[in-house]
Amino acid sequence: MEGLRFLLGVIISPPSETSDTELETFYHQSLKPLLSLTFRFPDVPLTLYISGPFLEWLETHHTEFITALAEMIRRKQVEVLGGGFYSPLLPLLPPSDRIGQIEELTTTVRRLLGRRPRGGWLHNTVWDPSLVLSLTGCGLEYTFLDEEDFVRLGVSSTKIGIPCVTENQGRILTCFPVKSTLAEQIMKGNLAALDLTIRQRFGHDDSLLSVFFSLSSLQEVPFFHEASGFENFLNILRSGYPGMLCVNPSSYLKRATVMYDRVFFASTDYATLCRHVGISPPAYAERQSWKQFLTDFDDSNRLYSKMVHTHLLVSSLRGDKYKKKAALEELWRGQSLRAYIPDGRLARTCRQKAFQSLISAEVLARDKTIFLSSLTSLDFNLDGLKEFLFQGTRYNLFINPVGGVAFEWDWLERPWNWADADHLTHRSPAKVFVDRFFHENGETGEFWSKEFRLVDLNREQRLLTLAAVSTLSGPLGTVHVRIKKSFKFEENSVELTIELELLSGPEWSGWYEQDSYLYCGQADSGLFRYDPQVPGEAQLIDLPRGLNFNWTWEAGEAPLLEIVNHTSSALAGDYVAHRFAPRWKINLVVGTPWINRVTWNLLERSGDEFFAGN
Structure with a gap:
């Protein structure tokens, strides 16, 4: 007998960083119309994933939604999925955190809706075989993967859409295929694609077509509240195809009459991840693991x-x-x-x-x-090279031996990472303590890309010294220069001593500049003060953290440049960071090093100063 089962799902996962006002708008524009329409179509079961933070927000602000949803679950019109509480990329997490997040969402769903989830949702359907142990270990019986994963396994066209089972160390997990591309076409109004796919799938009663819509953006989605959108779609499912039955995962598994194929899915490749998240895949992405994005x-x-x-x-x-x-x-x-x-x-x-x-x-x-402040070396970046970590009572400052730059600067009392500036278009990185050299014809040398060798790591005095050698070009030719950077970490300050030494060649004249990019959240969150009449001192006022960065240096006059950078991409105009670049005129000769000392003092502002914004 010919037939088809249709599984309809919706993923509801607005950004957890969203304000209450934005969530209210999202609720009234998209979620409330969705629930109202679903309630009117009891013969079209719905499968939902709702992120943990949003479930808790609904509990606080819209208990009527929770009540209605629980009633629909009791009458088996809705099935709610489990998964990661904070909508994580589950394969990216350590196993214990995967289990912790899954159990946290399971507990919340059971507490609010009265039913424990049987299945789990994987965001962007990113798969890793180790997930079998994590999901089944939390009591989940099934999950969903993209149909592309089944096609790559060589599943025949007559079985595309039918679940398969996979196994790891004796644990069995059922995997439902989802046709992701069809959901995107339906939401754009392309119902011809829906009709074609349904007619192609008609066959045995166990034939299945699974479609999941996404409600994970705060942007208005007309599909869910316009009559020609979701309501029209539900009417088509209800009466447009005799012989088609709408199901949820549990009812499908209960009524299935075939034995599912046993398969072993390979990890998602990088190209597939790029397509799912909307970024351009690089060359050879099909041959690389999804985790390659961490390198890129x-x-x-x-x-x-x-x-x-x-x-x-x-x-x-x-x-x-x-x-x-x-x-x-x-x-x-x-x-x-x-x-x-x-x-x-x-x-x-x-x-x-x-x-x-x-x-x-x-x-x-x-x-x-x-706890005592400490200076240690550790492969923090997981790149095979040890970085240097100062962990204090008030701040953390992490130094990368590549470039001798700071790549993380955490304020602990009001948690913030000042070194989180976006990449810019020029060659040097948007980090802290970046060394740059200029002569009359432009920039020269790339110390920021050189690996600095360790000269001294004095844990007791909390002193770190690094050194590197590179070439600088100039009007008189190319010379070799060594730069030595010594960091002295105190509880409320960082002192950096810079020593430049010409090793060979003719004298070199030009400018030495030290760039530091500090991210304050918004352009007006940081106020900059610099008096040219006081050439060795500057100040950045970080208003949200209630801090003053007092910056002093020793070697002569140094005009300080402050720029609020903007990207040149599609996001042009977005704030990137406050940039500080003192530039010194230097003349290097063999045997006479140039030495300067730069000190950053972190001082808390008084309440009056802070609120006055002075």
């Missing part, structure tokens, strides 16, 4: 490294279970998918929010009764 996008890798480091700190916390639970919640909040996937302005906002959560988790993981 430095911002994502820095956050990932911070997340792994924080995970290790929180995991080692013993004794106070309430403190550990609070630290875990901050850690999980910092694992939201949107913070890691490069997605323009949204990723920019989400990434800094994630840094704030991870810094908060790190602070909670410390035992303040025994």
